[in-house]
Amino acid sequence: MLVKQSCHRLFHRRLKVKNFEDSTTQKNRTNRIILAEQTFHKKGSSPPDFPLGLILWYEVFISNSKPGDMMKYAIGCDIGGSFVKVGLLTEAGQLTSRKTIPLPRFKDPEDFTGWVSSALVMFARQNLPDDGQLSGVGIGIPGPVKYPEGTLFDPPNLPFSGEIPFGELLRKRLPFPAFIDNDATVQTLGEARVGKGRKIRNFIYIALGTGIGGGIVVNGRIYRGDTGMAGEVGHLVIDYRGRKCLCGARGCMEAYASINGIVNSLREFPYDLPGEIRELLETGPWGKLPGILKERIERGEKHWQKIWNIFADALGAGMGSLINIFNPEKIIISGGLSYYSSLFLARAIETARHYSFKQPAAVCEITVSKLKENAGIYGAGLLVFEEEGK
Structure with a gap:
């Protein structure tokens, strides 16, 4: 000081x-x-x-x-x-x-x-x-x-x-x-002290952005693991034969439920892509893609919802495993993609319930952070x- x-x-x-x-x-x-x-x-x-x-x-x-x-x-x-x-x-x-x-x-x-x-x-x-x-x-x-x-x-x-x-x-x-x-x-830590994790002893934090970050709070304290590197929930494998992740593994949740995941889904999409989406895929910035997809869905182009459904199913499967492992009181969703939660959260919660045991799923609230980008x-x-x- x-x-x-x-x-x-x-x-x-x-x-x-x-x-x-x-x-x-x-x-x-x-x-x-x-x-x-x-x-x-x-x-x-x-x-x-x-x-x-x-x-x-x-x-x-x-x-x-x-x-x-x-x-x-x-x-x-x-x-x-x-x-x-x-x-x-x-x-x-x-x-x-x-x-x-x-x-x-x-x-x-x-x-x-x-x-x-x-x-x-x-x-x-x-x-x-x-x-x-x-x-x-x-x-x-x-x-x-x-x-x-x-x-x-x-x-x-x-x-x-x-x-x-x-x-x-x-x-x-x-x-x-x-x-x-x-x-x-x-x-x-921010969520635990001044956000929706305040006074919650056990919760999982998931940040949805370019990739997926995460954090774990156990008994009111950040759980860091043996070498201080715990919490990489984005690299929880949901399909061991699945997409290649940037980390080098296959089937990570991040390869589906992130901006990188949206890019992967668009490249696999069976329909012709509009020029603005093709251009963004080639030159970026990829961060504009979620907003464009949302606008097109709101204009009635409902087939783009399939991209968000892939996103939601992957996120839900990952959250189901986290519920079974940690039995948290809350899972808090944050990051830039949380602004689009109306397109994926309900389906993700339903999927998480499907892939987790009934009792721990019943006590776990899945919610969106109020702190968002701060x-x-x-x-x-x-x-x-x-x-x-x-």
Whole structure:
């Protein structure tokens, strides 16, 4: 946790190491801020190094800070395949500011990490109140993540492969604490603290988006498993001879009940595809496909409902297995595709009941999250305060 005095000392120590002594003048500080912002906004460029980020962070504190107790804040960051959502939260869980930033495509994990660190420092500078104290940043990122190290393993929906020390790379660049976990796991935490999972001791969280993320709450606590990587419900196999999933396996629920799954279903569709759908399948963005399908169904083209029926049956089969395994009180559906729940949820619930035992199915409520796209911001920010309290 950094306050004005400690940041001031660290600022000057880092400047001395990097021979930036003359940057203590207001003019040079401003020039460096402009340079860092230009670097950040230039797609594909090398990110500013740690001292530049620290200069940006230092600017948060040098104007009119007040002595005495300061209100604690945390940044919540939800990294998706196309966008990064960032928000500032109070310790009580109030979201005071929010921003969505388009995510450029990076081939190198270090460039990606540098871009993320710059975005976070700039967000802090622009949004942290003068009387605020930043406890740190929590980050949710797609793919298997080893917690608390923040190591990422072969993320299927990011353009990297292998073992990526994302947490280590990020902490070297940030002047405040950082906690990294799987995106759906932090969304689950947000749902548990301020959403429909509040005061529910046992529930499953399913995030429907480009892929499928998930989280598990057992006896009021996030269940992380032996190596911190539990909750990958999207890779529950519902047909071992089924479609090839991006993870390399066959028949994963994600290969059917996600945006990737919708793409798979359209490519297998026995009817001629309209030009707008063919074009999106070829060039993207695939995220527009669910909305187009919904519009066509509402115009009376009912055969497109078959795509959503495939989606619903796969989701329902997966939820049926989860009910049998965990006997949860709730299954909470979230993510971008939850906005289209009118097209698939009723059928998915019916399918889940069919594939689960009667007694656990009877006590399990399947519902849609009220936090929707903000669940990751809430959960990532609240993760900071949970870690701070340990």
